[in-house]
Amino acid sequence: MPSTLNATLPATDMPVVEQQAVVEKEASVEKQAYRDAMARLGSAVNIITTDGPGGRAGFTASAVCSVTDSPPTLLVCLNRSASVYPAFKENQVLCVNTLADCHESLSNLFGGKTPMEQRFDAAEWTRLATGSPILTNALVSFDCKVTQITRVGTHDILFCEAVALRRNDDSHGLVYFDRRYHPLMRQLAC
Numbered sequence: 001m002p003s004t005l006n007a008t009l010p011a012t013d014m015p016v017v018e019q020q021a022v023v024e025k026e027a028s029v030e031k032q033a034y035r036d037a038m039a040r041l042g043s044a045v046n047i048i049t050t051d052g053p054g055g056r057a058g059f060t061a062s063a064v065c066s067v068t069d070s071p072p073t074l075l076v077c078l079n080r081s082a083s084v085y086p087a088f089k090e091n092q093v094l095c096v097n098t099l100a101d102c103h104e105s106l107s108n109l110f111g112g113k114t115p116m117e118q119r120f121d122a123a124e125w126t127r128l129a130t131g132s133p134i135l136t137n138a139l140v141s142f143d144c145k146v147t148q149i150t151r152v153g154t155h156d157i158l159f160c161e162a163v164a165l166r167r168n169d170d171s172h173g174l175v176y177f178d179r180r181y182h183p184l185m186r187q188l189a190c
């Protein structure tokens with residue numbers, strides 16, 4: 001049986017669509033229940049990097065997605081309590097490095113409390129247009145300037161316009177699902 005959110009609702013003859021609206025208005029979801037539910041959404045894993053006057057910094061992020069291709073724009077959600085937040089806020093440039101199947105330990109390094117130098121020492125980096133660190137064997141890297149920031153709850157949503165791209169066509173993907181990493185195989189040319 002699938003589990004459901006328990007919300008006390010008045011019994012009515014309302015059509016299903018209107019009853020759903022009542023659930024959204026009256027019920028609230030506990031933080032842990034929300035996280036447990038979100039853990040069921042598989043996502044790519046990315047290391048977001050920056051460099052500039054605010055210093056070099058990087059963190060692991062799963063809250064990343066495409067917004068529009070005109071202009072080519074992604075969004076990245078960053079917790080304002082993260083140690084890296086001031087650097088991203090000041091630099092206004094970043095690179096979204098999407099991880100390949102070999103990057104599980106690198107993802108954990110950039111997602112923990114590890115000192116910044118130790119994080120970057122664990123891999124090889126280059127630069128493209130903005131000066132943000134590009135992970136040399138990432139599946140794909142989006143070098144971006146931050147064009148807009150929106151504050152929602154604990155996080156800032158950074159809207160990022162891609163100004164340069166770099167792809168590795170001989171790597172497999174990495175997905176974070178159910179609080180674990182899973183390799184994702186691509187059909188590679190023979």
Ligand SMILES: NC(=O)c1ccc[n+]([C@@H]2O[C@H](COP(=O)([O-])OP(=O)(O)OC[C@H]3O[C@@H](n4cnc5c(N)ncnc54)[C@H](O)[C@@H]3O)[C@@H](O)[C@H]2O)c1
Pocket residue numbers: 034035036038039062063077079111179180
């Ligand atoms: N968007 C985020 O900030 C985000 C996303 C994923 C993981 N994390 C952090 O990574 C660590 C490990 O996460 P996990 O997935 O193994 O287990 P978890 O139980 O902490 O999180 C499960 C899922 O809930 C969501 N989530 C967790 N913390 C969040 C937050 N502060 N804001 C918005 N969404 C959040 C994410 O989708 C995450 O995959 C935790 O410290 C978690 O806070 C943060």
Ligand SMILES: Cc1cc2c(cc1C)N(C[C@H](O)[C@H](O)[C@H](O)COP(=O)(O)O)c1[nH]c(=O)[nH]c(=O)c1N2
Pocket residue numbers: 045058059060061062063064077078079081082083084107108110111112113114176
């Ligand atoms: C798989 C996975 C996915 C995410 C994270 C972690 C992990 C392991 N973290 C947490 C983030 O990486 C962590 O808070 C930073 O490394 C900052 O940590 P410090 O404050 O520097 O220790 C994270 N944080 C964030 O602000 N947005 C996100 O999308 C994610 N996603």
